[in-house]
Amino acid sequence: MTQLLDEGMAVTARTPQGTNRLFVAGERAHYNAHVAAYGALDLSRIGPELIAELDRSGLTGRGGAGFAVARKFGAMPTRRGRMWPASAVVIANGAEGEPRSLKDEALLRNAPHLVIDGLLAAGAAVNAARLYIYTTAASLETVKRAIGERRDAHRIHVVEAPDTFISGEASAVVNAITTGTALPTDRTQRLTTSGLKQRPTLVHNVETLAHVGLIARFGGDWFRGVGSSRDPGTRLVTVSGAVPRDRVLEVAGDTRIIDILAASGAADSHISAVLVGGYHGTWITRDHLGANLSNAGLAAYGGSPGAGILYVLDVNKCGLRFSAEVVRYLANESAQQCGPCMFGLPEMATLLERIASGDRDPAVARELRNLSETVVGRGSCHHPNGTSRFAISTLAAFAADAQAHLQGRCLRVERH
Amino acid sequence: MATPTNRYQLHIDWTKCDGRGLCTELLPGLLDRDKWGFPVAKTDDVNRRSDVQVPGSLLDAATDAVELCPLIALRLLPPASAS
C-alpha cells in the first residue's frame, strides 16, 4: 500500500507505524539514532518529483495557516524559462512566537535531523541556492549541534529569531534574515514569487518540514495511512492550562479534541472551554469538545487547528478575564507599524478589560465588536485579523459570563 | 495580498500610511476614514481593504492620490498582478 518513491526506498521495518512518527528516534536523537530509526535520506534522488508526492500526501502547513504544502511548492517558479534557475530560498521557520506553543521547540530538541532532512529535501525539490533555519535562542545550540553531526547540512544558515509574537510571521522571517529586524513588511507579491532579496522563497514551519522529510522517504500514501482522508497524517499539539503538565503530543489528523484532552489528563468536569489555535484562535465550549481537530471539524465554529495549540480553561476561571489579558498581550506585541493595529488593539484590550472587570455599560461590547470589525484586513500582516477573531470568539463563548457581568454578578469562583 | 482581478488595485502600504487623509478626499467613493484618520475601503470584502479595486472612472483620481500621498504609502497595481 505504501507508494515507493523509487526502487531504492523499500518499505522496511523502519517505516513508522501508528501515530508515533516524528519521535521514533527517541529523545534528543543524535544523527546515528536518527538514521537507525528512519534510514538515511539519499538527497541525490530527490528532485521536483517530491512535489507530486507531497500533493499525494495532502500535507498542510503546521505553522498556523494550514496551507496545502504542495501548492506552495508548486508556486515556486520552475527551471523552464529562467536564465539562472538556482536562485530559490527555503526557510525552516522555528520561531514559535505563540506563548502557548511548545511543539517546535520540542521537535528541534528531539528530532532536529528530521527537520534538517525536510529542509534539504525541499531545497532539492526547488533547486534552492540558500537554506535557512530560523529559530529562537533556546533552540539555536541544538540545531547547530545537529548540523555538525552530519555532512550534508553545512550549507544551512542558522539565524536567531527574537522571542516576540510576530517574529514568526512569514515576511518578518524574511526581513529578519535580510536586515536583522523581525517585523512584517509590506508586500505586493507572494514570497514564492519574490521574497528574500527578491528571490523565490519558501517559508515552512519546522514541523511541516519534518513531515516532508518523512514523505521523502516513505511516500505520500504512507503519510495518508493515519488520520482521515480530509485531514491525513499526524500533527503535533501543545496542551496547556488546566492540565497536570503542559504537554506536546503527536496525534492523528481529525482526532477529537476531547480525546486529546483525555490523553493530557484534563479532568472533564473542570473544563469550561478550550482555546484552539492559540491567541489568534477560537474558543470551543465544553458542549462541543467532541469536535474534530481539523479544518473541516472546526469550520462550523469558525476555527482551525492552527499550530495545534490547545489551552484548557478551568471552569473556575473567568474566560473574560483570561481573554482580556490575551488581547492586552496581543496589543503589546503589535509591530507598531500600521495604524489600525497600533491604535485599535490597545482600545480593544481596554474594552475587554472593562467587560471582564464588570463594567455595566452594554455599549462596551458593541464598541468592541465594531473595533474588531474595523481593524480586520487593514495592516501589513494578519495580527489584527487574528486578534479580532479571538475577541469575537470570546464574546460568543462567554456570552453568559458577559451577561452576568452586566448585571453585576460573576459566574466563576475565582474573583478578579 | 488580494486575489487577482481585472481591475487596477490601489495598494495601501500600512507600514507607511499615517492617516493624513488626502487619498480619502480624492477618492470619496472608494475610501472612508476611521477615527484615527486611516482609510477604510468601502467594500464588504475584508480581503480587499489593502488592495482596493479601482473602477476605470476613478483611475485618474487614484493616480493623483498615489502622487500626492505625503508618506508615499500608495501604489497603483495593474490588473491581475496583485499576488
Add this chain to the structure above:
Amino acid sequence: MTDAMWAFGRVSGIVALVLLTISVLLGILTRSGRPLPGLPRFSISLIHRNIALLASVFLVFHVGSLMLDSYAKLKVVDILIPFLGAYKPFWQGLGTVAVDLLIAIIITSLFRKRLGARLFKAIHWLTYAMWPIALFHSIGNGTNGLSGWFIAFSVVSAGAVLAAVIWRASSRFIETAHTRGVVR
C-alpha cells in the same frame, strides 16, 4: 540696461522671499493634516508645492539677473560656494547657502518617489534653516534690507513663521493626535 537688471534682480529676490514665506507656512499647515474652509488637504499640499516652485523661478531670475548685472559681479561659483563674493561677502554668502539648501529641497521633493520618504523628509527639514538664512540674507545684503517697510515685512513674516513653528511643536498640532493614545 544694467540698471534694469539690478532693479529686476532686487524685486525678484523680494518676490521669492515672500513666496518662500507663504510656502513655509503652507508646508507647516500641510504637515498638520488639517484642511482649511473651502480648501481640502490635497489642495493645500498642491498650492504649497506650486508656490515653492514659483519661488524657485523667481530665484532663478534673482540670481540670473544679478549675474548679468556688471555692478553685482555675481559669478557662477557664487551660486555654489558661499562667502567668496566681492560685495558684502558674508551676507551674500548667506544667500548662496539658502539657495543651495533650496536646490536640495526642491530636487528631493521632485524625485521623492524615487529617492524614498526618508531622504525626502530629512532634507525637507532643512527648510527650517533655509528660510531664516534667506531672510537674514535679504536684510543684510538687500539694498532695501534696512528700509522701514522691509523691516516691517521681516518682523511680520518672522512672527508668522515663529508662531507656526510653535504650533508645529505643540501636542495638538496633528489633526488626529487626540484620537491616538500612542505617540508615533
